[in-house]
């Protein structure tokens with residue numbers, strides 16, 4: 001498809017993503033869909049079962065919870081005071097898996113994008129999604 005069409009669909013209507021749906025992954029999916037992107041979700045055939053796959057752009061997106069994936073330096077990543085060791089093992093395991101999947105995906109030629117849950121909080125979401133993937137939203141000037 002010609003890029004002309006994509007440009008038109010990129011006239012982003014940010015109000016569309018400020019809705020009541022707070023599930024982070026749904027917010028990203030809605031945003032992409034509303035802007036003309038077509039994607040697959042929870043693709044089992046790829047390492048880590050990426051949340052969103054954009055085949056046309058050979059790009060996968062993971063929407064990560066800050067706690068479960070140990071978002072470094074994030075205020076939403078607070079290790080519980082009880083069973084601390086157990087939690088840290090769990091979270092470090094997730095981080096190790098994420099790194100492993102990342103490497104495998106890169107090996108297969110995929111681009112990998114992570115969207116953190118904190119970036120989708122009210123007040124942050126606009127910035128996060130507009131800044132999304134430079135390789136996808138190739139001309140950011142059009143977004144403003």
Ligand SMILES: [Zn+2]
Pocket residue numbers: 066071074075076077116117118119
């Ligand atoms: Zn975070």
